[in-house]
Amino acid sequence: MSTVQARGCPVHQGRDDRKSARLADANLAPAENARVVGSFAAGREILRSSKVRQAGAGAEMVDLSRPDEISFFFLDGDQHRKRRAAVAGLFAPKTIVTRHRAVMDRTMDSIIASLQERGAAPLDELSWQMAVDVAAEIIGLTESDSNVNLAKRVRAVLDSSVSHNPSMLKKLLFRALMMIRVGRFWKHDLLPVIEARRKEPKDDVISYMVKENYSRKGMIMEALSYGGAGMMTTREFIVMAAWHLFEKPALRERFLSGDEEDQFAILEEILRLEPVASLLHRRAVEKTDSTTRGGAMAEDETVCISIRDANVDEAITGPCPFELDPDRAKRMKVVGPYMSFGDGPHRCPGAQVALHETRVFLDRLLRLPGIRLEAEPDILWNPQIQGYELRGAVVACDQG
Amino acid sequence: MVAIRFIAADGSEQTIDATCGISLMENAIANGIEGIVALCGGNAYCGTCRVHVEPDWRAVTGLVTEMEEPMIEASGDTHPGVRLSCQIEVSPALEGLVVRTPESQE
Ligand code: HEM
Ligand code: FES
Numbered sequence: 314m315s316t317v318q319a320r321g322c323p324v325h326q327g328r329d330d331r332k333s334a335r336l337a338d339a340n341l342a343p344a345e346n347a348r349v350v351g352s353f354a355a356g357r358e359i360l361r362s363s364k365v366r367q368a369g370a371g372a373e374m375v376d377l378s379r380p381d382e383i384s385f386f387f388l389d390g391d392q393h394r395k396r397r398a399a400v401a402g403l404f405a406p407k408t409i410v411t412r413h414r415a416v417m418d419r420t421m422d423s424i425i426a427s428l429q430e431r432g433a434a435p436l437d438e439l440s441w442q443m444a445v446d447v448a449a450e451i452i453g454l455t456e457s458d459s460n461v462n463l464a465k466r467v468r469a470v471l472d473s474s475v476s477h478n479p480s481m482l483k484k485l486l487f488r489a490l491m492m493i494r495v496g497r498f499w500k501h502d503l504l505p506v507i508e509a510r511r512k513e514p515k516d517d518v519i520s521y522m523v524k525e526n527y528s529r530k531g532m533i534m535e536a537l538s539y540g541g542a543g544m545m546t547t548r549e550f551i552v553m554a555a556w557h558l559f560e561k562p563a564l565r566e567r568f569l570s571g572d573e574e575d576q577f578a579i580l581e582e583i584l585r586l587e588p589v590a591s592l593l594h595r596r597a598v599e600k601t602d603s604t605t606r607g608g609a610m611a612e613d614e615t616v617c618i619s620i621r622d623a624n625v626d627e628a629i630t631g632p633c634p635f636e637l638d639p640d641r642a643k644r645m646k647v648v649g650p651y652m653s654f655g656d657g658p659h660r661c662p663g664a665q666v667a668l669h670e671t672r673v674f675l676d677r678l679l680r681l682p683g684i685r686l687e688a689e690p691d692i693l694w695n696p697q698i699q700g701y702e703l704r705g706a707v708v709a710c711d712q713g
Numbered sequence: 714m715v716a717i718r719f720i721a722a723d724g725s726e727q728t729i730d731a732t733c734g735i736s737l738m739e740n741a742i743a744n745g746i747e748g749i750v751a752l753c754g755g756n757a758y759c760g761t762c763r764v765h766v767e768p769d770w771r772a773v774t775g776l777v778t779e780m781e782e783p784m785i786e787a788s789g790d791t792h793p794g795v796r797l798s799c800q801i802e803v804s805p806a807l808e809g810l811v812v813r814t815p816e817s818q819e
Contacts, residue, residue, distance in 0.1 A: 361756075394779070394780070397783075398782070398783040401758070401783035401784055401787055402783065402786065402787035404758075405759075405760060405784060405787035405788060406752070406759060406760065406761060406788075406818070406819045407787060407788055407789060407819055408787065410819060646742050646743055647754075648751070648752065648753070648754035656754065656756065657756065658756075660753060660754075660756045660758055662758065664752075664753070665752060665759065
Protein backbone atom coordinates (compact mmCIF):
# COMPACT_ATOMS: atom_id res chain seq x y z
CA MET A 314 0.00 0.00 0.00
CA SER A 315 1.36 3.44 -0.74
CA THR A 316 0.47 6.95 0.27
CA VAL A 317 -3.04 7.90 -0.81
CA GLN A 318 -4.01 11.37 -1.95
CA ALA A 319 -7.76 10.97 -2.10
CA ARG A 320 -8.53 11.20 1.61
CA GLY A 321 -5.98 13.91 2.33
CA CYS A 322 -6.66 17.17 4.08
CA PRO A 323 -9.15 18.97 1.81
CA VAL A 324 -8.08 22.46 2.75
CA HIS A 325 -4.35 22.10 2.42
CA GLN A 326 -4.32 19.32 -0.17
CA GLY A 327 -2.12 17.44 2.25
CA ARG A 328 -1.33 13.77 1.96
CA ASP A 329 -2.95 10.98 3.88
CA ASP A 330 0.00 8.90 5.01
CA ARG A 331 -2.00 6.48 7.13
CA LYS A 332 -1.86 2.81 6.25
CA SER A 333 -4.32 1.44 8.78
CA ALA A 334 -7.07 4.07 8.64
CA ARG A 335 -9.16 2.54 5.85
CA LEU A 336 -9.20 -0.86 7.49
CA ALA A 337 -10.00 0.67 10.86
CA ASP A 338 -12.85 2.74 9.41
CA ALA A 339 -14.38 -0.39 7.94
CA ASN A 340 -13.99 -2.52 11.05
CA LEU A 341 -13.97 -0.46 14.21
CA ALA A 342 -16.75 -1.57 16.52
CA PRO A 343 -17.39 0.61 19.57
CA ALA A 344 -19.54 -1.06 22.27
CA GLU A 345 -23.19 -0.91 21.24
CA ASN A 346 -24.41 1.41 23.97
CA ALA A 347 -21.41 3.72 23.90
CA ARG A 348 -21.30 7.34 22.77
CA VAL A 349 -18.21 7.86 20.63
CA VAL A 350 -15.94 10.74 21.65
CA GLY A 351 -13.48 11.91 19.02
CA SER A 352 -12.28 15.22 20.41
CA PHE A 353 -8.84 15.08 22.02
CA ALA A 354 -9.74 17.55 24.77
CA ALA A 355 -13.00 15.79 25.72
CA GLY A 356 -11.37 12.36 25.57
CA ARG A 357 -8.54 13.48 27.80
CA GLU A 358 -10.90 15.04 30.31
CA ILE A 359 -12.96 11.85 30.54
CA LEU A 360 -9.93 9.59 30.86
CA ARG A 361 -8.58 11.78 33.67
CA SER A 362 -11.84 11.96 35.59
CA SER A 363 -11.99 10.20 38.94
CA LYS A 364 -15.67 9.47 38.30
CA VAL A 365 -15.14 7.03 35.43
CA ARG A 366 -14.34 3.30 35.46
CA GLN A 367 -12.92 0.86 32.96
CA ALA A 368 -15.53 -0.46 30.54
CA GLY A 369 -15.42 -2.67 27.47
CA ALA A 370 -12.73 -5.36 26.95
CA GLY A 371 -14.71 -7.63 29.29
CA ALA A 372 -14.50 -5.16 32.22
CA GLU A 373 -18.17 -5.68 33.10
CA MET A 374 -17.61 -9.41 33.61
CA VAL A 375 -14.71 -9.03 36.02
CA ASP A 376 -15.29 -9.94 39.68
CA LEU A 377 -13.95 -6.86 41.44
CA SER A 378 -14.36 -8.49 44.85
CA ARG A 379 -11.24 -10.60 44.10
CA PRO A 380 -8.62 -7.95 43.24
CA ASP A 381 -5.78 -10.48 43.72
CA GLU A 382 -7.17 -12.47 40.81
CA ILE A 383 -7.49 -9.72 38.25
CA SER A 384 -5.16 -7.57 36.26
CA PHE A 385 -4.82 -3.96 37.40
CA PHE A 386 -6.07 -3.00 33.96
CA PHE A 387 -9.57 -3.62 35.36
CA LEU A 388 -9.10 -1.93 38.74
CA ASP A 389 -9.81 1.71 39.51
CA GLY A 390 -9.39 4.20 42.34
CA ASP A 391 -7.15 3.43 45.31
CA GLN A 392 -6.65 -0.26 44.51
CA HIS A 393 -5.46 0.69 41.06
CA ARG A 394 -3.20 3.47 42.30
CA LYS A 395 -1.56 1.15 44.83
CA ARG A 396 -0.78 -1.48 42.20
CA ARG A 397 0.51 1.03 39.69
CA ALA A 398 2.65 2.70 42.34
CA ALA A 399 4.19 -0.64 43.30
CA VAL A 400 5.54 -1.23 39.78
CA ALA A 401 6.05 2.38 38.68
CA GLY A 402 9.81 2.25 39.11
CA LEU A 403 10.06 -0.58 36.55
CA PHE A 404 8.95 1.82 33.83
CA ALA A 405 10.78 4.97 34.89
CA PRO A 406 13.02 6.67 32.29
CA LYS A 407 16.03 6.02 34.51
CA THR A 408 15.26 2.29 34.74
CA ILE A 409 14.92 2.10 30.97
CA VAL A 410 18.37 3.59 30.49
CA THR A 411 20.14 1.76 33.29
CA ARG A 412 18.46 -1.64 33.02
CA HIS A 413 16.14 -2.32 30.07
CA ARG A 414 18.45 -0.81 27.48
CA ALA A 415 20.93 -3.65 28.07
CA VAL A 416 18.18 -6.22 27.37
CA MET A 417 17.24 -4.36 24.18
CA ASP A 418 20.86 -4.33 22.98
CA ARG A 419 21.40 -7.98 23.83
CA THR A 420 18.23 -9.07 22.06
CA MET A 421 19.12 -6.99 19.05
CA ASP A 422 22.59 -8.57 18.90
CA SER A 423 21.03 -12.00 18.62
CA ILE A 424 18.30 -10.88 16.18
CA ILE A 425 20.93 -9.34 13.90
CA ALA A 426 23.22 -12.37 14.12
CA SER A 427 20.40 -14.73 13.24
CA LEU A 428 19.14 -12.51 10.41
CA GLN A 429 22.60 -12.25 8.89
CA GLU A 430 22.99 -15.99 9.06
CA ARG A 431 19.61 -16.70 7.47
CA GLY A 432 19.70 -13.84 4.97
CA ALA A 433 15.97 -13.15 5.38
CA ALA A 434 13.31 -13.46 8.07
CA PRO A 435 9.70 -12.56 8.82
CA LEU A 436 9.74 -9.09 10.39
CA ASP A 437 6.97 -9.79 12.90
CA GLU A 438 8.95 -12.77 14.20
CA LEU A 439 11.90 -10.48 14.92
CA SER A 440 9.79 -7.72 16.45
CA TRP A 441 7.98 -10.32 18.60
CA GLN A 442 11.29 -11.52 20.02
CA MET A 443 12.23 -7.97 20.98
CA ALA A 444 8.82 -7.24 22.52
CA VAL A 445 8.84 -10.49 24.51
CA ASP A 446 12.39 -10.16 25.81
CA VAL A 447 11.86 -6.63 27.09
CA ALA A 448 8.45 -7.26 28.67
CA ALA A 449 9.72 -10.55 30.14
CA GLU A 450 12.45 -8.67 32.01
CA ILE A 451 9.87 -6.28 33.47
CA ILE A 452 7.43 -9.03 34.40
CA GLY A 453 10.26 -11.22 35.70
CA LEU A 454 9.93 -14.13 33.24
CA THR A 455 13.62 -14.87 33.41
CA GLU A 456 13.84 -18.54 34.35
CA SER A 457 12.56 -20.13 31.11
CA ASP A 458 14.65 -22.72 29.24
CA SER A 459 15.26 -20.17 26.47
CA ASN A 460 13.89 -16.80 25.45
CA VAL A 461 12.93 -18.17 22.03
CA ASN A 462 10.83 -20.91 23.65
CA LEU A 463 9.27 -18.38 26.02
CA ALA A 464 8.33 -16.23 23.02
CA LYS A 465 6.77 -19.26 21.30
CA ARG A 466 4.76 -20.31 24.35
CA VAL A 467 3.46 -16.78 25.03
CA ARG A 468 2.57 -16.41 21.36
CA ALA A 469 0.68 -19.71 21.43
CA VAL A 470 -1.49 -18.43 24.28
CA LEU A 471 -1.98 -14.82 23.21
CA ASP A 472 -2.42 -15.21 19.48
CA SER A 473 -4.90 -18.03 19.84
CA SER A 474 -6.82 -16.39 22.66
CA VAL A 475 -8.16 -13.84 20.22
CA SER A 476 -9.28 -16.16 17.43
CA HIS A 477 -12.92 -16.75 16.51
CA ASN A 478 -14.44 -20.13 17.23
CA PRO A 479 -18.10 -20.12 16.40
CA SER A 480 -19.32 -23.70 16.80
CA MET A 481 -19.83 -25.37 20.19
CA LEU A 482 -17.46 -28.23 19.41
CA LYS A 483 -14.82 -25.84 18.21
CA LYS A 484 -15.31 -23.79 21.35
CA LEU A 485 -14.77 -26.82 23.57
CA LEU A 486 -11.72 -27.91 21.61
CA PHE A 487 -10.41 -24.39 21.73
CA ARG A 488 -10.87 -24.22 25.48
CA ALA A 489 -9.06 -27.52 25.97
CA LEU A 490 -6.22 -26.36 23.72
CA MET A 491 -5.97 -23.09 25.61
CA MET A 492 -5.79 -24.93 28.92
CA ILE A 493 -2.90 -26.97 27.59
CA ARG A 494 -1.09 -23.90 26.30
CA VAL A 495 -1.64 -21.92 29.48
CA GLY A 496 -0.54 -25.00 31.43
CA ARG A 497 2.72 -25.12 29.48
CA PHE A 498 3.33 -21.43 30.10
CA TRP A 499 2.66 -21.92 33.81
CA LYS A 500 4.96 -24.94 34.12
CA HIS A 501 7.88 -23.78 31.99
CA ASP A 502 7.87 -20.03 32.46
CA LEU A 503 5.87 -18.82 35.45
CA LEU A 504 6.30 -21.50 38.13
CA PRO A 505 10.13 -21.57 38.03
CA VAL A 506 10.18 -17.79 38.55
CA ILE A 507 7.69 -17.89 41.41
CA GLU A 508 9.83 -20.46 43.20
CA ALA A 509 12.99 -18.45 42.56
CA ARG A 510 11.43 -15.16 43.72
CA ARG A 511 10.07 -16.76 46.89
CA LYS A 512 13.66 -17.51 47.81
CA GLU A 513 15.11 -14.29 46.52
CA PRO A 514 12.85 -11.40 45.49
CA LYS A 515 13.96 -9.12 42.66
CA ASP A 516 12.66 -5.90 41.21
CA ASP A 517 9.96 -7.18 38.87
CA VAL A 518 6.20 -7.73 38.66
CA ILE A 519 6.34 -11.38 39.74
CA SER A 520 8.26 -10.55 42.93
CA TYR A 521 5.50 -8.07 43.75
CA MET A 522 2.80 -10.67 43.11
CA VAL A 523 4.63 -13.23 45.24
CA LYS A 524 4.93 -10.71 48.07
CA GLU A 525 1.23 -9.88 47.84
CA ASN A 526 0.22 -13.57 47.78
CA TYR A 527 -1.52 -13.56 44.43
CA SER A 528 -3.39 -16.72 43.54
CA ARG A 529 -2.15 -18.93 40.68
CA LYS A 530 -4.99 -17.60 38.53
CA GLY A 531 -4.13 -14.02 39.45
CA MET A 532 -0.49 -14.48 38.50
CA ILE A 533 -1.34 -16.04 35.16
CA MET A 534 -3.87 -13.28 34.41
CA GLU A 535 -1.47 -10.48 35.29
CA ALA A 536 1.47 -11.97 33.39
CA LEU A 537 -0.68 -12.51 30.32
CA SER A 538 -2.20 -9.04 30.60
CA TYR A 539 1.30 -7.60 30.41
CA GLY A 540 1.90 -9.93 27.51
CA GLY A 541 -1.15 -8.70 25.67
CA ALA A 542 -0.67 -5.06 26.57
CA GLY A 543 3.07 -4.90 26.09
CA MET A 544 4.13 -7.62 23.69
CA MET A 545 1.38 -7.76 21.06
CA THR A 546 1.16 -3.98 20.74
CA THR A 547 4.89 -3.43 20.39
CA ARG A 548 5.24 -6.24 17.84
CA GLU A 549 2.75 -4.48 15.56
CA PHE A 550 4.15 -1.01 16.12
CA ILE A 551 7.70 -2.02 15.26
CA VAL A 552 6.55 -3.55 11.96
CA MET A 553 4.40 -0.52 11.15
CA ALA A 554 7.22 1.92 11.84
CA ALA A 555 9.64 -0.20 9.80
CA TRP A 556 7.18 -0.26 6.90
CA HIS A 557 6.94 3.56 6.85
CA LEU A 558 10.70 3.94 7.09
CA PHE A 559 11.46 1.39 4.36
CA GLU A 560 8.96 3.08 2.08
CA LYS A 561 10.14 6.68 2.61
CA PRO A 562 13.88 7.11 1.89
CA ALA A 563 14.02 10.73 3.09
CA LEU A 564 12.36 9.84 6.38
CA ARG A 565 14.68 6.85 6.78
CA GLU A 566 17.68 9.08 6.14
CA ARG A 567 16.45 11.55 8.73
CA PHE A 568 15.88 8.71 11.21
CA LEU A 569 19.38 7.32 10.73
CA SER A 570 21.16 10.66 10.88
CA GLY A 571 19.06 12.17 13.67
CA ASP A 572 19.73 12.21 17.39
CA GLU A 573 17.60 10.15 19.77
CA GLU A 574 15.15 13.00 20.29
CA ASP A 575 14.51 13.27 16.57
CA GLN A 576 14.21 9.50 16.20
CA PHE A 577 11.57 9.49 18.94
CA ALA A 578 9.73 12.35 17.24
CA ILE A 579 9.55 10.30 14.02
CA LEU A 580 8.33 7.17 15.79
CA GLU A 581 5.76 9.05 17.84
CA GLU A 582 4.37 10.70 14.74
CA ILE A 583 4.03 7.32 13.04
CA LEU A 584 2.22 6.03 16.13
CA ARG A 585 -0.10 9.05 16.10
CA LEU A 586 -1.20 8.13 12.60
CA GLU A 587 -1.23 4.38 13.19
CA PRO A 588 -2.34 3.86 16.79
CA VAL A 589 -2.17 0.19 17.75
CA ALA A 590 -5.01 0.53 20.25
CA SER A 591 -8.00 2.31 18.76
CA LEU A 592 -10.78 2.47 21.32
CA LEU A 593 -10.97 3.05 25.06
CA HIS A 594 -14.26 2.54 26.89
CA ARG A 595 -15.24 4.20 30.16
CA ARG A 596 -18.40 4.26 32.26
CA ALA A 597 -19.32 7.13 34.59
CA VAL A 598 -20.25 6.07 38.12
CA GLU A 599 -21.68 9.52 38.71
CA LYS A 600 -22.50 12.53 36.58
CA THR A 601 -19.43 14.43 35.45
CA ASP A 602 -19.27 18.14 34.66
CA SER A 603 -17.15 19.53 31.90
CA THR A 604 -16.30 22.73 30.14
CA THR A 605 -15.25 20.79 27.04
CA ARG A 606 -17.82 20.00 24.35
CA GLY A 607 -18.72 16.31 24.63
CA GLY A 608 -16.74 15.92 27.84
CA ALA A 609 -19.66 15.76 30.29
CA MET A 610 -21.09 12.34 31.11
CA ALA A 611 -24.41 11.31 32.59
CA GLU A 612 -24.44 8.83 35.47
CA ASP A 613 -23.96 5.28 34.14
CA GLU A 614 -23.26 6.50 30.63
CA THR A 615 -20.60 4.59 28.67
CA VAL A 616 -18.36 6.37 26.22
CA CYS A 617 -15.94 5.06 23.67
CA ILE A 618 -12.95 7.33 23.22
CA SER A 619 -11.69 7.02 19.68
CA ILE A 620 -7.91 7.27 19.81
CA ARG A 621 -7.79 7.47 16.03
CA ASP A 622 -10.11 10.48 15.93
CA ALA A 623 -8.43 12.20 18.87
CA ASN A 624 -5.05 11.80 17.17
CA VAL A 625 -6.22 13.66 14.06
CA ASP A 626 -8.25 16.31 15.88
CA GLU A 627 -7.13 19.50 14.13
CA ALA A 628 -7.63 21.51 17.29
CA ILE A 629 -4.50 19.84 18.59
CA THR A 630 -2.67 18.61 15.49
CA GLY A 631 -2.88 21.79 13.46
CA PRO A 632 -3.53 21.59 9.71
CA CYS A 633 -3.12 18.48 7.55
CA PRO A 634 -3.65 16.01 10.38
CA PHE A 635 -3.20 12.94 8.13
CA GLU A 636 0.29 13.93 7.03
CA LEU A 637 3.32 12.36 8.63
CA ASP A 638 5.15 15.37 10.01
CA PRO A 639 7.69 14.59 12.75
CA ASP A 640 7.96 18.28 13.69
CA ARG A 641 4.24 18.57 14.41
CA ALA A 642 4.16 17.73 18.12
CA LYS A 643 6.99 20.09 18.98
CA ARG A 644 5.38 22.85 16.94
CA MET A 645 2.02 22.24 18.62
CA LYS A 646 3.62 21.77 22.08
CA VAL A 647 1.86 18.46 22.61
CA VAL A 648 3.16 15.05 23.70
CA GLY A 649 4.34 13.25 20.56
CA PRO A 650 2.18 10.10 20.66
CA TYR A 651 -0.95 12.20 21.28
CA MET A 652 -3.58 9.73 22.62
CA SER A 653 -1.90 6.52 21.39
CA PHE A 654 -0.96 5.40 24.90
CA GLY A 655 -4.25 6.52 26.44
CA ASP A 656 -4.41 9.12 29.20
CA GLY A 657 -5.27 9.44 32.89
CA PRO A 658 -4.70 6.80 35.56
CA HIS A 659 -4.65 3.89 33.08
CA ARG A 660 -2.23 5.58 30.67
CA CYS A 661 0.18 2.99 29.38
CA PRO A 662 3.02 2.51 31.85
CA GLY A 663 5.10 0.91 29.08
CA ALA A 664 4.94 3.88 26.68
CA GLN A 665 8.57 4.89 27.00
CA VAL A 666 9.71 1.29 27.06
CA ALA A 667 7.89 0.62 23.78
CA LEU A 668 9.35 3.71 22.11
CA HIS A 669 12.87 2.88 23.27
CA GLU A 670 12.78 -0.72 22.09
CA THR A 671 11.33 0.32 18.74
CA ARG A 672 14.06 2.92 18.34
CA VAL A 673 16.83 0.48 19.22
CA PHE A 674 15.35 -2.20 16.93
CA LEU A 675 15.00 0.04 13.90
CA ASP A 676 18.25 1.91 14.38
CA ARG A 677 20.17 -1.37 14.33
CA LEU A 678 18.10 -3.05 11.62
CA LEU A 679 18.17 -0.17 9.15
CA ARG A 680 21.95 0.14 9.37
CA LEU A 681 22.54 -3.47 8.31
CA PRO A 682 24.42 -3.86 5.00
CA GLY A 683 22.00 -4.75 2.20
CA ILE A 684 18.90 -4.35 4.40
CA ARG A 685 15.66 -4.29 2.40
CA LEU A 686 11.96 -5.04 2.78
CA GLU A 687 11.58 -8.02 0.52
CA ALA A 688 7.85 -8.43 1.05
CA GLU A 689 5.43 -5.81 2.37
CA PRO A 690 3.10 -6.94 5.15
CA ASP A 691 -0.55 -7.79 4.73
CA ILE A 692 -2.60 -5.56 6.94
CA LEU A 693 -5.28 -7.48 8.82
CA TRP A 694 -7.86 -6.50 11.41
CA ASN A 695 -8.06 -8.22 14.78
CA PRO A 696 -11.64 -7.70 16.00
CA GLN A 697 -10.91 -8.88 19.53
CA ILE A 698 -8.32 -6.24 20.23
CA GLN A 699 -9.81 -3.76 17.73
CA GLY A 700 -6.47 -3.17 16.14
CA TYR A 701 -4.38 -3.92 13.07
CA GLU A 702 -2.01 -6.82 12.65
CA LEU A 703 0.81 -6.83 10.14
CA ARG A 704 1.76 -10.25 8.83
CA GLY A 705 3.96 -11.52 6.04
CA ALA A 706 6.58 -8.74 5.95
CA VAL A 707 10.00 -10.18 5.13
CA VAL A 708 13.28 -8.35 5.66
CA ALA A 709 16.48 -9.43 3.96
CA CYS A 710 20.12 -8.40 4.33
CA ASP A 711 23.55 -9.40 3.04
CA GLN A 712 24.50 -12.78 4.42
CA GLY A 713 27.68 -13.12 6.35
CA MET B 714 -1.65 35.68 34.67
CA VAL B 715 1.00 35.24 37.33
CA ALA B 716 4.76 35.66 36.99
CA ILE B 717 6.80 32.50 37.62
CA ARG B 718 10.58 32.31 37.46
CA PHE B 719 12.37 29.18 36.24
CA ILE B 720 16.07 28.84 36.96
CA ALA B 721 17.93 26.20 34.93
CA ALA B 722 20.79 24.07 36.28
CA ASP B 723 23.30 26.30 34.45
CA GLY B 724 21.90 29.36 36.22
CA SER B 725 20.04 30.83 33.24
CA GLU B 726 16.62 32.24 34.10
CA GLN B 727 13.31 32.73 32.37
CA THR B 728 10.24 34.39 33.83
CA ILE B 729 6.91 33.40 32.28
CA ASP B 730 3.40 34.80 32.42
CA ALA B 731 1.60 31.70 33.64
CA THR B 732 -2.10 31.00 33.14
CA CYS B 733 -4.13 30.11 36.23
CA GLY B 734 -6.20 26.92 36.31
CA ILE B 735 -3.70 24.78 34.42
CA SER B 736 -0.60 23.06 35.68
CA LEU B 737 2.84 24.54 36.12
CA MET B 738 4.11 21.90 33.66
CA GLU B 739 1.63 22.97 30.96
CA ASN B 740 2.64 26.57 31.47
CA ALA B 741 6.31 25.63 31.22
CA ILE B 742 5.81 23.70 27.97
CA ALA B 743 3.70 26.48 26.47
CA ASN B 744 6.52 28.90 27.21
CA GLY B 745 9.33 26.69 25.96
CA ILE B 746 11.06 25.99 29.28
CA GLU B 747 13.67 23.48 28.15
CA GLY B 748 14.31 21.86 31.52
CA ILE B 749 10.78 20.42 31.58
CA VAL B 750 10.31 17.33 29.40
CA ALA B 751 6.91 15.96 30.50
CA LEU B 752 6.90 12.72 28.52
CA CYS B 753 3.58 11.48 29.92
CA GLY B 754 1.70 14.70 29.28
CA GLY B 755 0.80 15.41 32.89
CA ASN B 756 -0.27 12.06 34.35
CA ALA B 757 2.37 11.83 37.11
CA TYR B 758 3.73 8.73 35.34
CA CYS B 759 7.09 9.80 33.94
CA GLY B 760 8.79 12.03 36.49
CA THR B 761 10.32 14.18 33.75
CA CYS B 762 8.62 17.42 34.76
CA ARG B 763 10.40 17.70 38.11
CA VAL B 764 11.06 21.10 39.62
CA HIS B 765 12.85 22.10 42.80
CA VAL B 766 10.74 24.63 44.63
CA GLU B 767 12.72 27.34 46.40
CA PRO B 768 12.55 27.01 50.25
CA ASP B 769 10.37 30.11 50.77
CA TRP B 770 7.72 28.78 48.43
CA ARG B 771 7.36 25.20 49.65
CA ALA B 772 4.57 26.01 52.10
CA VAL B 773 2.58 27.63 49.27
CA THR B 774 3.06 24.93 46.62
CA GLY B 775 2.50 22.20 49.21
CA LEU B 776 4.09 18.82 49.85
CA VAL B 777 4.66 15.97 47.43
CA THR B 778 1.31 14.21 46.95
CA GLU B 779 0.77 10.45 47.06
CA MET B 780 0.35 10.48 43.28
CA GLU B 781 3.82 11.97 42.82
CA GLU B 782 5.78 9.75 45.20
CA PRO B 783 6.45 6.68 43.00
CA MET B 784 7.97 8.54 40.08
CA ILE B 785 9.95 10.93 42.24
CA GLU B 786 11.36 7.96 44.10
CA ALA B 787 12.14 6.14 40.85
CA SER B 788 13.97 9.19 39.52
CA GLY B 789 16.34 9.14 42.49
CA ASP B 790 15.85 12.89 42.96
CA THR B 791 16.16 13.52 46.68
CA HIS B 792 16.10 17.32 46.61
CA PRO B 793 13.99 18.57 49.56
CA GLY B 794 11.94 20.87 47.31
CA VAL B 795 11.23 18.36 44.55
CA ARG B 796 7.72 18.25 43.02
CA LEU B 797 6.20 17.08 39.76
CA SER B 798 5.22 20.31 38.06
CA CYS B 799 2.28 18.59 36.36
CA GLN B 800 0.71 18.21 39.80
CA ILE B 801 0.99 21.88 40.77
CA GLU B 802 -1.95 23.93 39.62
CA VAL B 803 -1.14 27.55 38.96
CA SER B 804 -3.21 29.98 41.01
CA PRO B 805 -2.90 33.67 41.95
CA ALA B 806 -1.23 32.57 45.20
CA LEU B 807 1.81 31.55 43.12
CA GLU B 808 2.55 35.09 41.88
CA GLY B 809 6.33 35.44 42.03
CA LEU B 810 7.03 31.69 42.50
CA VAL B 811 10.64 30.62 41.91
CA VAL B 812 11.51 27.06 40.88
CA ARG B 813 14.68 25.42 39.59
CA THR B 814 14.83 22.69 36.97
CA PRO B 815 17.17 19.74 37.63
CA GLU B 816 20.27 19.12 35.55
CA SER B 817 18.65 16.09 33.91
CA GLN B 818 15.09 14.81 33.87
CA GLU B 819 16.16 11.17 33.41
C1 HEM C 1 3.41 0.54 21.03
C2 HEM C 1 3.20 -0.15 22.10
C3 HEM C 1 2.09 0.07 23.09
C4 HEM C 1 0.87 0.69 22.91
C5 HEM C 1 0.32 1.34 21.65
C6 HEM C 1 0.18 0.63 24.18
C7 HEM C 1 -1.08 1.18 24.41
C8 HEM C 1 -1.72 1.18 25.63
C9 HEM C 1 -2.95 1.88 25.91
C10 HEM C 1 -3.74 2.72 24.94
C11 HEM C 1 -3.26 1.63 27.21
C12 HEM C 1 -4.43 2.22 27.99
C13 HEM C 1 -5.58 1.27 28.18
C14 HEM C 1 -6.75 1.93 28.85
O1 HEM C 1 -6.74 3.11 29.16
O2 HEM C 1 -7.74 1.25 29.04
C15 HEM C 1 -2.24 0.76 27.75
C16 HEM C 1 -2.23 0.24 29.03
C17 HEM C 1 -1.27 -0.64 29.48
N1 HEM C 1 -0.08 -0.97 28.87
FE1 HEM C 1 0.51 -0.38 27.05
N2 HEM C 1 0.96 -0.03 25.09
C18 HEM C 1 2.15 -0.37 24.48
C19 HEM C 1 3.24 -1.00 25.07
C20 HEM C 1 3.28 -1.48 26.35
C21 HEM C 1 4.42 -2.14 26.96
C22 HEM C 1 5.77 -2.35 26.30
C23 HEM C 1 4.02 -2.55 28.21
C24 HEM C 1 4.77 -3.29 29.29
C25 HEM C 1 5.88 -3.91 29.15
C26 HEM C 1 2.63 -2.12 28.38
C27 HEM C 1 1.86 -2.37 29.49
C28 HEM C 1 0.60 -1.84 29.70
C29 HEM C 1 -0.18 -2.09 30.90
C30 HEM C 1 0.21 -3.00 32.06
C31 HEM C 1 -1.37 -1.35 30.76
C32 HEM C 1 -2.52 -1.26 31.76
C33 HEM C 1 -2.34 -0.02 32.59
C34 HEM C 1 -3.47 0.27 33.55
O3 HEM C 1 -4.58 -0.20 33.34
O4 HEM C 1 -3.23 1.03 34.49
N3 HEM C 1 2.23 -1.47 27.23
N4 HEM C 1 -1.30 0.51 26.76
S1 FES D 1 4.46 15.11 32.96
FE1 FES D 1 4.94 13.07 33.43
S2 FES D 1 5.12 13.11 35.56
FE2 FES D 1 4.58 15.13 35.11
